[in-house]
Amino acid sequence: MRSDPVVQVRALVKRYGAKTAVDGLDLVARPGVTAVLGPNGAGKTTTVETCEGYRRPDSGTVRVLGLDPVREGAALRPRIGVMLQSGGVYSGARAEEMLRHVAKLHAHPLDVDALIERLGLDSCGRTSYRRLSGGQQQRLALAMAVVGRPELVFLDEPTAGLDPQARRATWDLVRDLRADGVSVILTTHHMDEAEELSDDVAIIDGGRVVAQGSPEELCRGGAENTLRFTGRPGLDVGSLLKALPADSSAAELTPGSYRVAGKIDPQLLATVTSWCAQHGVMPDRISVERHTLEDVFLELTGKELRS
């Protein structure tokens, strides 16, 4: 299952006039869910659209399911599902009508009624596309991407602008796709989305992949983790520091609020609590803060993700 990559991008360069959108990008996506994470203008959409066959690389190679998306597009297109960032539907078409149409272009489509119910599109009724809410339009685009029973689905910002409930529904569908053996490439602005859904995350900045790995791998590397607790003010931090491993630090940030930074493992936690016990301190609100993808991202790109 995890042998052949579904997407293989090597040294991809794509320019629009004087602007270099993608600058020597390497990306390997294995079966499963791969999130492509990056700030606006990082080259996410250009990369994905090159994989979909929309753009011809200025240099480098792109293989999707082993095929060249430009030269072998005719063979590739029936095997992939695409959700564009916006649009893609006749303004006068009804949601159900458009979905049935896309289903008719495929040999073994999903049951359209079930998909409509699953994504809550039954409430759209006879409303034409241009009068649907943004969320409904988004869910229709998602349905259109999966209705042909593809092997690989590209979702460009699938939950942008969705309310939390619709967002959950989208996540659930992505999980079911994965469980049924469909690979998913999704671009996102949302850390939690990447963390929740993906087997693999590729962080893109300035047209290059600056880090790739599972969310756990990415969070393990980089900055140290922290442990916080509160106790009575003015504890002897120097004595705590002596008890800790050499590469740790300890500080009283505000009166009564303490932070220990370093490699936080069970041993270190035990050291801190036993030090507290020796000093008659009841450590309130003790918490271990894991290094989040957001921190990793900030370190790598120097940018806040949310715009």
Added chain:
Amino acid sequence: MTTATGTYAPRPGAAPLPRMIGAQAVLETKMLLRNGEQLLLTAVIPTLLLVLFSSVDIVDTGKGEAVDFLAPGILALAVMSTAFTGQAIATGFERRYGVLKRLAVSPLPRWALMTAKTLSVLVTEALQVVLLTAIAFALGWSPHGNPGAVLLLLVLGTAAFSGLGLLMAGTLKAEATLAAANLVFLLLLIGGGVIVPLDRFPGAAQDVLGLLPISALSDGLRDVLRDGAGMPWGDLGILAVWAVLGLAAAGRFFRWE
């Protein structure tokens, strides 16, 4: 595992080509018939012009019954309204709203999409011809001539106008296409021998206007249907040149996004 396990298991494949093209043509035709502005252009305006100018003597249409002059011109107008104006506007907005972009990654090949569009245009034209012919007969129209020549004129006219319409839709912004297509429709309605005979214009203007696709189509249809001529080779030639130039330019310059 959830109860949905297996539902989404990949089973990719394109539908057979005839089914894809058929489905696409049906959808395109539905979209067209549902659109109020398009119906105004393709059905209401030609009908009104035919009825109005046949019954009220506004323009001197020369010898014979007015309807015998007008019916061929209105049929030419119907072809232009669907193949050129309607197709340009619809395709322009499909391009603008990413419909063409989305379909480009579907299993439907581009040529098949264009085939479906053409089928949709032909179906619409057939409906127009039925409607307008029925009205013309009710107004006392008595056509002559060779149906084969009429069919050939309509087909070449459709090809010529489709090429020009797609060229406009594939190169201009949707709003610009909307404005330009309507303006061209109006200008050609007046200056293309549809309701105003070309000989009402000065001699030099006549020579130029006579080379327009709408003039060739209305003149050719009139030669056959009113005057019982055989093959109007001159007009067929003009339409063929427009068709080749228009379709070649559209194929060359059409941008899908």
